[in-house]
Amino acid sequence: MIKIDNTELQKLYIAFFGRPGDPSGINYWLSQANSNESLTLKKVSYELSIQAEYLQNILDNRSIESQINRFYINLFGRKSDFNCLNYLLDMVNNKQYYISDILYFLLYENHENQFVEPDQLDKDLFVLDNKVFAAKIFTQQINKSISLVNLYQPDSFSPWSSGDSFMKAAKFISNISSKKVTVQEVNTFINSLSDNPLNNPLNILTQPAIEMKNISLSIPIYCLENRSLSKSITEKVTNFTGGKLTESKNGTNIVALNNINLTIMKGERIALIGHNGSGKSSFLRLIAGIYKPTNGHIMIDVDVYPMLQKTFLTSPELTGIDACKAHYLLKHHCLSGFDKFLNEIIDFSGLGSYISLPIKTYSEGMSARLIFSILTSSPHDCLAIDEGFGTGDSDFTDRAEERMKKFMDSAATLFLASHSEELLKQFCNRGIVFSHGSIVFDGSLDAALNYYHTHDYYNKNVNK
Amino acid sequence: MLINNLKFAYKTRRAWWYTATSRSRARFARTTLGSFWLGFSNLLSIGTLGIVYGTVFSVQDFRSYFMYLGVGLVIWNTISSSISNSPQLFAHNSSNIKNMNLKPLFYTFEEWSFQLQTFIQSFALVFFVFLFLKFSLLSNFLISSWMPLLNLFIFIYWFPLIVCLISVRFTDIAQLVPIVLQLVFLTSPILYRKESLGELAWITNINFIYKILDSLRISILKGDVNYQDSILILSVNLIGLFFTLKYLDKEAKRLPFLL
Numbered sequence: 001m002i003k004i005d006n007t008e009l010q011k012l013y014i015a016f017f018g019r020p021g022d023p024s025g026i027n028y029w030l031s032q033a034n035s036n037e038s039l040t041l042k043k044v045s046y047e048l049s050i051q052a053e054y055l056q057n058i059l060d061n062r063s064i065e066s067q068i069n070r071f072y073i074n075l076f077g078r079k080s081d082f083n084c085l086n087y088l089l090d091m092v093n094n095k096q097y098y099i100s101d102i103l104y105f106l107l108y109e110n111h112e113n114q115f116v117e118p119d120q121l122d123k124d125l126f127v128l129d130n131k132v133f134a135a136k137i138f139t140q141q142i143n144k145s146i147s148l149v150n151l152y153q154p155d156s157f158s159p160w161s162s163g164d165s166f167m168k169a170a171k172f173i174s175n176i177s178s179k180k181v182t183v184q185e186v187n188t189f190i191n192s193l194s195d196n197p198l199n200n201p202l203n204i205l206t207q208p209a210i211e212m213k214n215i216s217l218s219i220p221i222y223c224l225e226n227r228s229l230s231k232s233i234t235e236k237v238t239n240f241t242g243g244k245l246t247e248s249k250n251g252t253n254i255v256a257l258n259n260i261n262l263t264i265m266k267g268e269r270i271a272l273i274g275h276n277g278s279g280k281s282s283f284l285r286l287i288a289g290i291y292k293p294t295n296g297h298i299m300i301d302v303d304v305y306p307m308l309q310k311t312f313l314t315s316p317e318l319t320g321i322d323a324c325k326a327h328y329l330l331k332h333h334c335l336s337g338f339d340k341f342l343n344e345i346i347d348f349s350g351l352g353s354y355i356s357l358p359i360k361t362y363s364e365g366m367s368a369r370l371i372f373s374i375l376t377s378s379p380h381d382c383l384a385i386d387e388g389f390g391t392g393d394s395d396f397t398d399r400a401e402e403r404m405k406k407f408m409d410s411a412a413t414l415f416l417a418s419h420s421e422e423l424l425k426q427f428c429n430r431g432i433v434f435s436h437g438s439i440v441f442d443g444s445l446d447a448a449l450n451y452y453h454t455h456d457y458y459n460k461n462v463n464k
Numbered sequence: 465m466l467i468n469n470l471k472f473a474y475k476t477r478r479a480w481w482y483t484a485t486s487r488s489r490a491r492f493a494r495t496t497l498g499s500f501w502l503g504f505s506n507l508l509s510i511g512t513l514g515i516v517y518g519t520v521f522s523v524q525d526f527r528s529y530f531m532y533l534g535v536g537l538v539i540w541n542t543i544s545s546s547i548s549n550s551p552q553l554f555a556h557n558s559s560n561i562k563n564m565n566l567k568p569l570f571y572t573f574e575e576w577s578f579q580l581q582t583f584i585q586s587f588a589l590v591f592f593v594f595l596f597l598k599f600s601l602l603s604n605f606l607i608s609s610w611m612p613l614l615n616l617f618i619f620i621y622w623f624p625l626i627v628c629l630i631s632v633r634f635t636d637i638a639q640l641v642p643i644v645l646q647l648v649f650l651t652s653p654i655l656y657r658k659e660s661l662g663e664l665a666w667i668t669n670i671n672f673i674y675k676i677l678d679s680l681r682i683s684i685l686k687g688d689v690n691y692q693d694s695i696l697i698l699s700v701n702l703i704g705l706f707f708t709l710k711y712l713d714k715e716a717k718r719l720p721f722l723l
Binding site for chain 2: 219220222285288289290291292304305306308309311313314315317318322325326329330333334335
């Protein structure tokens, strides 16, 4: 059986759609192949043949003959020869083959030996290799930046609308012939995808904000009880949540993060996805500098502002004004402009004269209003937000959501850990899926959510 | 790293001084006299203990004994309070330590300035009352006390911090702290004169806390400063400060997990 890999998937994408595979699509099929051993290329070929992109954009009432010729043009840059076309038509008409089977047959069963001269066969293979090479480089380069991933997407999924970048990429691939394509040529083409050179994603997302190499984080459990935890507990009991438990001579450790390799560019907006205890919050604390890695190298070239829990710097015995002043002094180191800041907080939080009362007299909702108003009062370069950071009572929610949106939009780089897909889709474009402290998927948000929701994820990662 | 920490402490000085001031205000939030209670409570203790122990020790000169006891008690209370509060310092700030990327150094300086403010408020009132008994205390304090005072201020930063760091890792230490403090108090000439120890007077030579206390007390009461001793104490303080900050830097990595 032919292995499902990037090369073979690119062949199918080129044949059906005439374009290189988009990173989320390629990653999706690769993850499916990893989790489902019974998945074959024939099945993938069939699935692609019934996708909206093919049915609505390309098929468009074409005859079988036209479809077969399109495969030939997309793959080899020429139409099918007469004998071969008849042979394939016969398969469809008399043996009831699907168009996806025809493509599989065309690619993998070397039928052309019967109809085509060896020279033509070599030429076809050479053209196909060139196209696949260019497609692989293209997808690889696109995958490096979330802005490029977003650029190389259809204009609309439902109803399907292909979009300019898909058509340009298809034209680029169709122009490839027997002349060898270089990486530089592919990069030049990617640069040309953006109309405005100033907005070229290749130019924007070139500065890494955070780089991690082989990062691991073990959390030691410093309590007497853990000394009595027998090895049998750490080894035999299945953990449905949380990082792996390990025993060392010093006691029990939780492997909160394991072998994380990641580059986050300035300007990226990252969704952290995963089950409870998968490592999202530990990751946020790590990039915020609250936790230090146990192993590996981390480079952080941005001020990460954590919003993890609602905590005040001052005692609850003190008033809201004191809390505001402490936060203001910590950020600005002086009280110049504090009155304006305080008025804005009072106005937005709606606390009114309660601001002069001790925080301990506030309801939970009032405390939430105050801390939310304080922390979102000024923009930050990079935010690390945990979903636990709520916005207070329902009356406040609408205003808070609007402010939170502005606040998150103002941050150049954003990390958001949440189980709310709506929230993630609103603010993020790259998704990182965590499981038991490891990154199991990293790609566009749609693909990451798709990966997270597949049954195999739960089987492989949660219930293992 | 040490320089960076000191830069951070300087940069955020207004914030930690303010939060410490807020704590002082919060402590007496519902009282009428507010932080004046710090001085009053000390005066009350001095008055009561002075009469009782002055009688027990058959003191001839009550006026000088009151001043001796008063200054000693105020300094001791500051040192004792700094050390006894220290094991819980990070525990009280655990939520912020786990959720904010503020260096732990911030909380240590906040605690230090809280103790400093408490000392200044306690000492000011007691000192003011003592000026009526002996006005020359003012000139003694202004001329002679700056170095012993500096030693006290440095000591109440680094020593409680090292106790705190050890206590966070080895929680049994926290249980020992009040016992040890009580023993140090009873074996230090604070309630009584050094001469009363007789042959056991040598134990004051190995009691570093007493050295800090006594040098400041003598400088205020008599205007005498043993600069050789003071420089030696300052050297020990600076070494202690250096190693404590290094230790804090090392332990900061583990701190969120220990709380």
